[in-house]
Amino acid sequence: MPHRDSLSREFLPYDFSSSSVEPSESLAYRYNNSDYEKLKREHSRLRDEHAYLQGRMCEVYRELKEIKGKLNELRQDYIKLHSHNKYINHKNEVLRAEINNLKSQISSQDDADVKSSESESNDNDNRPGKKRKVARRQIDQLDDDSETDEENARTEMKPQFSPSYKQINDWLAALHKHRRARLLYVERDVIDKDNRRLHKNNRLSEKKSRKVKSAISLFKRNDDRVKDYDKTEVLNILKDTRYHSPEDSEMDKKQPDGKRKIIGYNLSWRSDEV
Structure with a gap:
């Protein structure tokens, strides 16, 4: 195989201007002038094509x-990234061990806090003339003869909640969305309009419950204002938001006459007074 330098020298374009390779004039005696001119033109064309190919x-x-x-640069970058990856993996292992610790x-x-709280409760229970104020969780015993380990039971009944990465990501996204909307407001x-x-909207459920309680009290007293209405239908109307919604929303369109309209989808409950 030729060396790289020799290969590069072979690929260098050849300068035909300094070359003495030309069609021999003696060929003119062997061929007529027209054939000689054709050979000369063909030689010039081949020389130019050869120079072009060598340039390419x-x-x-x-x-x-x-x-x-x-x-070579990509190989060096890969080596660096591989070394960085090994270093990061080592750091992750160290952090994982620290977290477990x-x-x-x-x-x-x-566990120590549970034991100390149990000891304090026992000390308080042993005091004369003092009632027990500690409320312990009742554990169902499957067998009367079996004894339940209270310390293990308390440890198992401790509330443990470890949110996943997706839950934390959703919480942060919702918080960011809320704060961004408030900033735009x-x-x-x-x-101020959004706060109102x-x-x-937050008081809507309280208003609805108060209306239902008021209607129930009116029906219990047989008030004249509700005697012409059916109790079940009125309570269903007050509990269901499909009949009318006093919710104040940004999407509510103002009526051209400036009046609020209550639309009843179930017209059977309406009387002549309404």
Whole structure:
């Protein structure tokens, strides 16, 4: 295989201007003038084509050289990334071990707190003339002869909640969305209107429950204002928001006459007085 330098020298374009390779004049005596001119033109064309091809070969060689340099750079980057990945994995293992250690310490501390609280409750129970104020959880015993380990039972009944990454991500996204909307309301100077809307919507369930209680009390007293109405239908209307909704929303369109309209989908409950 030829050396790289020799290969590059082979690919260099050949300068025919300094070359003495020309069609021999003695050929003119062997061929007539027309054939000689044709051979001369063909020779010139082949020489130009050869020079063009050699130039293209030099360009291809330079491109191959650049590609090889880029491959070497990519190989170096891969080696660096591989070393960084190994370092990060080592750090992750160290952090995981520290987290497990902290979890074990926290669990042991919780057990110690439970024991101390139990000892304090026992001391308080042993005092004369003092009633017991500690409420313990009742554990069902499957067998009367079996004894339940209270410490293990208390440890097992501790509320444990470890949110997943998706839950935390959803919580943070919802919080960011809420704060962003509130900031936009502040910039548009409509934050007071939104606060009133939120306050009114939050009080909607309380208003509905008060209306239902008031209607029930009126029906119990046989009030004249509700004697012409059916109790079941009125309570269903007050409990169901499909009949009318006093919710104040930004999407509510104002009526051209400036009046609020209550739309009843079930017209059978209406009387002549309404």
